[in-house]
Every structure is written in structure tokens, then in C-alpha cells.
Amino acid sequence: MKKKNCLLFVFLSLLALTLIPASLPAAEIGKGVQITYLGHSAFKLVSPQGVVILLDPFLKNNPKTPAALKEIDRADLILVTHGHGDHLGDTLSIAQKTNASVVAIAELSGYLTKKGIKNAVRMNKGGTYTAKGIRITMVNALHSSSITEGDQVIYAGDPAGFVIRFENGFSVYHAGDTAVFSDMKIIGDLYKPDLAFLPIGSHFTMDPAEAAYAGKLIQPKYVVPMHYGTWPLLTGTAEEFAQLLKDQPRIKLIIMAPGQTIQ
Numbered sequence: 001m002k003k004k005n006c007l008l009f010v011f012l013s014l015l016a017l018t019l020i021p022a023s024l025p026a027a028e029i030g031k032g033v034q035i036t037y038l039g040h041s042a043f044k045l046v047s048p049q050g051v052v053i054l055l056d057p058f059l060k061n062n063p064k065t066p067a068a069l070k071e072i073d074r075a076d077l078i079l080v081t082h083g084h085g086d087h088l089g090d091t092l093s094i095a096q097k098t099n100a101s102v103v104a105i106a107e108l109s110g111y112l113t114k115k116g117i118k119n120a121v122r123m124n125k126g127g128t129y130t131a132k133g134i135r136i137t138m139v140n141a142l143h144s145s146s147i148t149e150g151d152q153v154i155y156a157g158d159p160a161g162f163v164i165r166f167e168n169g170f171s172v173y174h175a176g177d178t179a180v181f182s183d184m185k186i187i188g189d190l191y192k193p194d195l196a197f198l199p200i201g202s203h204f205t206m207d208p209a210e211a212a213y214a215g216k217l218i219q220p221k222y223v224v225p226m227h228y229g230t231w232p233l234l235t236g237t238a239e240e241f242a243q244l245l246k247d248q249p250r251i252k253l254i255i256m257a258p259g260q261t262i263q
């Protein structure tokens, strides 16, 4: 290349670089789906078309949710894995404010309808609900589920997990609260999740060793730990999880800080 052409090439290359959005290199993870960690098991996913999905939106009383993210102004779908307070969280108030549809297992959905939620979607395990081109499949979770109101304990159906498949092919598995179970292999085989949100805190769910084993069964490209460190009881750590995932080099660990967004 002549010196003049070379300079032109460098200039055009620099121009091209400035025209590419800064977020592009990381866009490999979600293929354009924005993923924000809201602390504990709460996440916000925004599809390339702008559909806002909240998962287990426990925010107001969540010690890990950054103050600026405690209020939700816009949501299209709220997916609730089970009735426990640290997952059902602020679902009622957010749904009332945003008119979002709430997707939950039949009994929990029935409870929400009784509480005045107009757009409660009743579904059950193995079923897929498609909304705005996004396929939401309810899968198993090994846990319990109930809602405590005063001295009353209300049955909330079975606990669940969700697999969300976006129009662009990106697929996410949110395991909810769960022990490890061998059918996680079926979730991996059938839905091939690109990313899995797995609880690692122990006491109520898997610990890092069990979650690493779950990773082996699911084989996601990326794994994000959740449900740890929120309270002293949840002792599993991301560092321990990182150590235990070392023998599975195909799975990339992404430790998200509450408030962080990846895409």
C-alpha cells in the first residue's frame, strides 16, 4: 500500500470503529438481549425488540438491589418461579403499575388473580407460552412453594424454573430455587440454553458444588450464579463456584454484580 492509501485506510478504520456501538463486542453473550442483575434471583431481560421481562422481581426489601433500580417503570412480562417472598417479591405492585402480564404456575397465578392482577397467565410444567414472539417454557424445580400472609400459609402450587427463548435464538434458563436434579440434562438437551442462572447460596438451594454439577448436566455457554450472599445464611460464594467450574472449560462463568448489565 502507498503511504497515502495507507493513511486513508487507517482513517477509514478509525471512522468505522467510532461508528460501531461500544456495546458490540459483548453482544455475543445475549445476541442483543440485555441482561441486568437486580440482586438475589431478580433479573431484567430486554429483548432486541424492546420487550421487558422481569424474573422474580424481589426488589424493595432486597438488600442487594441498588436503590436506583428498586422502582420499575416499564415491564411487559413478569415471570415468577414460586411463591416465596424473595421471589414473588414486588410482583403485585409492579404488575399493577405497569400492566405487565404475570406468568406463574396455575395455583400461584390463581392467587395473583384473586389479588386483582388482570393479566395473570396460568401455565404448568412442560408447557410453553408465547408472548410477542418470545417462547417461555416452564420447567421443573426441586423446592417448595407457599405464600405466608400473617399466620396463614397459602398453597402456591409447585415451584418452577423457566426457559426463555428469544426470537434471535438466544435462550436463557432461570432455575428458580432448586436442588440439583438429573432432569436438568433434559433441559440442556431440549432447549440448549446459552445462559443459565443457577442458585449457589446453599441452605435453601444448591451450593456451588451442586451448581457446578448442574452446569455439567445443562452445558450452557454461560452461567451466572444467583441466590447467594443476600443474607449470612446463604454461604455459597462465586469464588468457590469459579474453582469448581475449572474442570468444565466449555462453560464460561459470568459473575454479575447487582445493577450490572451485559448483552
Ligand code: NI
Binding pocket: 082, 084, 087, 143, 144, 177, 204
Ligand atoms: Ni424459595
Ligand code: MN
Binding pocket: 084, 086, 087, 177, 204, 227
Ligand atoms: Mn429463595
